[in-house]
Amino acid sequence: AFPKRVKVVEVGPRDGLQNEKNVVPTPVKINLINMLSETGLQVIEATSFVSPKWVPQMADHTEVMQGINKLPGISYPVLTPNLRGFQAAVAAGAKEVSIFGAASELFTKKNINCSIEESLERFDEVMTAARAASIPVRGYVSCVLGCPYEGKISAAKVAEVSKKMYSMGCYEISLGDTIGIGTPGSMKEMLTAVMKEVPVGALAVHCHDTYGQALANILVALQMGVSVVDASVAGLGGCPYARGASGNVATEDLVYMLNGLGIHTGVDLQKLMDTGTFICNALNRRSNSKVSQACCRL
Amino acid sequence: QESQASGLPEYIKIVEVGPRDGLQNEKVIVPTDIKIELINRLSRTGLPAIEVTSFVSSKWVPQMADHKEVMRGIERHPGVQYPVLTPNLQGFHSAIAAGATEVSVFGAASESFSKMNINCSIEESIEKFEEVAKSARNMNIPVRGYVSCALGCPYEGNIIPAKVAEVSKRLYSMGCYEISLGDTIGVGTPGSMKRMLEAVMKEIPLSALAVHCHDTYGQALANILTAIQMGVTVVDSSVAGLGGCPYAKGATGNVATEDVLYMLNGLGINTGVNLYRVMEAGNFICTALNKKTNSKVAQASFSTGTTN
Numbered sequence: 303a304f305p306k307r308v309k310v311v312e313v314g315p316r317d318g319l320q321n322e323k324n325v326v327p328t329p330v331k332i333n334l335i336n337m338l339s340e341t342g343l344q345v346i347e348a349t350s351f352v353s354p355k356w357v358p359q360m361a362d363h364t365e366v367m368q369g370i371n372k373l374p375g376i377s378y379p380v381l382t383p384n385l386r387g388f389q390a391a392v393a394a395g396a397k398e399v400s401i402f403g404a405a406s407e408l409f410t411k412k413n414i415n416c417s418i419e420e421s422l423e424r425f426d427e428v429m430t431a432a433r434a435a436s437i438p439v440r441g442y443v444s445c446v447l448g449c450p451y452e453g454k455i456s457a458a459k460v461a462e463v464s465k466k467m468y469s470m471g472c473y474e475i476s477l478g479d480t481i482g483i484g485t486p487g488s489m490k491e492m493l494t495a496v497m498k499e500v501p502v503g504a505l506a507v508h509c510h511d512t513y514g515q516a517l518a519n520i521l522v523a524l525q526m527g528v529s530v531v532d533a534s535v536a537g538l539g540g541c542p543y544a545r546g547a548s549g550n551v552a553t554e555d556l557v558y559m560l561n562g563l564g565i566h567t568g569v570d571l572q573k574l575m576d577t578g579t580f581i582c583n584a585l586n587r588r589s590n591s592k593v594s595q596a597c598c599r600l
Numbered sequence: 601q602e603s604q605a606s607g608l609p610e611y612i613k614i615v616e617v618g619p620r621d622g623l624q625n626e627k628v629i630v631p632t633d634i635k636i637e638l639i640n641r642l643s644r645t646g647l648p649a650i651e652v653t654s655f656v657s658s659k660w661v662p663q664m665a666d667h668k669e670v671m672r673g674i675e676r677h678p679g680v681q682y683p684v685l686t687p688n689l690q691g692f693h694s695a696i697a698a699g700a701t702e703v704s705v706f707g708a709a710s711e712s713f714s715k716m717n718i719n720c721s722i723e724e725s726i727e728k729f730e731e732v733a734k735s736a737r738n739m740n741i742p743v744r745g746y747v748s749c750a751l752g753c754p755y756e757g758n759i760i761p762a763k764v765a766e767v768s769k770r771l772y773s774m775g776c777y778e779i780s781l782g783d784t785i786g787v788g789t790p791g792s793m794k795r796m797l798e799a800v801m802k803e804i805p806l807s808a809l810a811v812h813c814h815d816t817y818g819q820a821l822a823n824i825l826t827a828i829q830m831g832v833t834v835v836d837s838s839v840a841g842l843g844g845c846p847y848a849k850g851a852t853g854n855v856a857t858e859d860v861l862y863m864l865n866g867l868g869i870n871t872g873v874n875l876y877r878v879m880e881a882g883n884f885i886c887t888a889l890n891k892k893t894n895s896k897v898a899q900a901s902f903s904t905g906t907t908n
Contacts, residue, residue, distance in 0.1 A: 485866025514896030555818035562789025592818030
C-alpha cells in the first residue's frame, strides 16, 4: 500500500541551479522561488551558504534569502556546510538548514577534502548551534546507490552514516542516488538496511534520473513506506559526472505519477509547469520534464 | 536468485519494436539498407523478438513502403522471431509471400481511436483480424495481438479497464498467442496500469500478456515495474526510444530498450540481451537519423565512455 500523502521537497533553486552551466541573475532566482511558493509546495530549498569561490552560482545567497517572499506554512531550507555558513544563513533570515554527508569516503575526499568522520565532526558544530537556535536540520547522504569514484556502495555503510546523522539531531535524512545509477533492486536493498536504523517517517529519497530510473526507484521507495521525495522543477540540474546527461528527477513528472496513484501532494501541476517554463526560458534551455514536453506542444 | 527473492519474474522477454513502431513514428524516411542494417545489428544483441516491418498500404504509411525488401533482405538468426504487422488478409498474404513466419494484428480499446486510425469500428476490425487469424492458423503462423489505448485515448480520454479486458479476450479467443497492452499516448501511471491489468488478468492468462508502454509523460519504467511486479513477463520497447508521439508534437513515444534493460539488469532479471550491443545499434540508427538518442542510459554512457 502507498502512503496517502507525500511531501515533495523542491530542490530546483539550489541543487538544480547549482548544476546548471549558466549563472542565473539574482532577480530570476528570486522570481523562481516566488513562483514555486505559489504552487502548493511546502518545502523549497532556496540556496547554499557556501563560499562563492567553490560555487559561484550560489554567491548571491544572502540577497536571495532576503529577497524572496516567505509564505507562511512553507519552509525554505538552505545548505550550510559548516558553522560559518550556518551563522551567515541565520543572519540572513534562514529558519531551516541542511547538511550534506556521503556514504563514500572517496566522494567525501574529492568533494569536501576530508573523511566522512571529519565531515560529521564539522556538522556537529552546526548541530550544536542549530539546537541552541531551535533551527531544524535536514541531513543528506550522497552516493547511496553508487559512487562515481568507488563504484558500488554497501547498504550497511549508507545505514551507518544515516544513523549517525539522525542521532546527531537531523529531523529527516534524504538518501541521494547522486549519479542516478540505482535501480529498484538496489533501492530496495539500501532502504531495507537504512530502515533498521532510522524510522521510515524520517526518510526521504533524492533520486537522479541520469539512467532514466528515478520514477521506478521512487515507486519502490513509496511501496516501502517512504513519504518524502525530493525533485527539481523542469528537472533542472545536469550530472557533473556524466557530461550531457540529466540529473535531478523533474518535479512535474513526479507529481504526475503521484496524482495518478491518488497520493495527495497539495501541488498544482499546471502552476508547477508554468514555473518550469519560466526558468527554462530564463536559462534558454529545454525542460527535462517529459510531462512538460508533452503538454507544451513545441 | 535476486529476482526470485523479490517476487519478480526470473526471465523477461523483450520484444524490440524499434524497426517498426519506432521508425514508423520518425519523421525522416529511412533508406531500406539502413533499416536492414539496424535489424541485423539488433539480431546480434540476444533480443528474442524483433518487429521488422508492416505490410500496410504505402499510401498510409510511407515509412513502411519497403516492407517486402526489408523482409527479404534481413539476416534471420536462429532463435529470433521476426513478426510483422498485417492489418488485413491482403497484408497477411503479402507478408507470407515475402517470407514472414509470425504476424501481428492491432486492435484498440477505444472506438474513436479505431475509427480515426483504421476507419472502422472495433467490431469491424476484429472481423478483419479473424480472417487473418484463420489463415494464420491454417498455415501454423503465430499471431500476436495488440490492444492500443489500454490506459487512455487521445480522443476519448479515460478508457475503462473492462473494455480493455473485453477486446483482449476477443483477440485471445481468435487465437492470438500473446496480447500486448499498449499505453499508446503514455498517460498511464502505476495506478491505472494496476487497475487495467487486474481486469485483463481475469480473462487472459498472465503468461500471454505483454506491456507496451510509451514514455510520453516519463511514466514508462514505473508502469513496467508495476506490470512485472504483477507477474507480466513480456515487455515491448524501442532501441534508442525511437518513435515520437503523433499526438503530442515534440513529445517522446516508445520507452527505450536500453533503459528497460538497465532496470531489469539491476533487478537481477534475465533477458538474454546484451545492453552494450543494443546501445551500439541505437548509436548506429541515431547517427543515420541525425538525431539524439531518447535513451537516458545511452546519453549517460556515451558521455563518460563507461557503462554500469
